[in-house]
Amino acid sequence: MDEARRCLVFDPRVGLALLVFANLAAFSEQPFWMEMTWIGFLLFLMLLHHCFAMAGKSLLIFGGILCLQYWILPAAPGWAATSFSIFANYARRMMPCLMIGFLMFRRTPMPYLVAGMRKIHFPQRLIVAVSVTLRYFPAIREETGYIRDAMRLRGIRGLAKLEGIMVPLMVSATGTAEELSAAAVTRGIEDPAPKTSLVELRATPVDSTAFVVGVGLTAVLLAVKLGVFPW
């Protein structure tokens, strides 16, 4: 990977740390201005990692949720308000975490994620399991696409569809598990010796700064909660 591409990689350690901070922030009812700071900071981080479309979409979604909560829902009829207020409330809380998650999804390739988890001394078993799970999501999507095409050809509808998707999916999952583990065992996945890695993790200045900002925001949150600041 050339130098320019490498700079775009979002350091997995920074990503995981930011996730912890964002989760803390999301569930401690932070003041409005702090929430805005988080969103602004993450948008900026996305731009620095050249995820322009993602930043735009995030901004639109967040703006949409705010509009929904402050203007549309209070004026909406009862049933609509009941339906969407919990949804809007939770979606808004989840937003920073989701933004970090998307950024990691796009800008932290799997080998880097594995290398990062190894660096922070995750147990090897968990690393294998988590990386297999994450890598299998696109495979599920692909499989169900094919299955759906086949069902459409045969005109399968209604509840039979459920069975029609589940059974082939399970069969192929079992097959993949066999093949993947045969391949992984041949390559020494069960070897207890420390693993080597092709990729070298280096936190870029952008990511290091992001980490510092995350720590700072959490410190401010703590200060606000403890009542050091009057807000």
Added chain:
Amino acid sequence: MNTQKKGMTGKDIITVGIFSAIYFVINFAFMLLSGLHPLLWILMPGLIAVFAGIPFLMMCAKVPKTGAVVLMGFITALIYFVTGQFTVVILIAFAVSCILAELCRICSHYRSFRGNALAYVFFSLGMIGSPLPIWIMRDSFLAQISQQGMPEAYVSTLAALTSPGMIVVLVGAPIVGAILGILLARGMFRKHFEKAGIL
């Protein structure tokens, strides 16, 4: 995780990883659906339990080892952590339910369908951690929505919908759902997987 001879091999871990992915997809689909109405949210753990029985029991049949269920729960929790759905309440509910499920499997020596089925009932109960904060953090939650400009009548409707009595529904739904899920899974196993020689 233990590292004895009987512990999980690389193959077991990969199998758990793959079935966790399927479990998570089902779980997440209902999670999104539950955003539509609070009632759906309360019933969500039950709905998930109905449909996630197949991957769970398949995984149980494939990996008769200690730690498989805990690993599956851990992966699910970790991915929820990324999506920001993660609260301390979910963590505790998940941990308790996974450990109970694991104990169930240890006692039934992993191979019995009934033991695995009971383990699934416990495992499904873990998801009640998601709507539970409504009851636990009730006051702050309701205060927050009225502060966002929700009309008084609406807030009281929501409060009524999440009355303490609804906890019975919340806990009952996954149990009933899990039993339905087990029956569904058993039907599918008999109809397809045993004949195909996969189990």
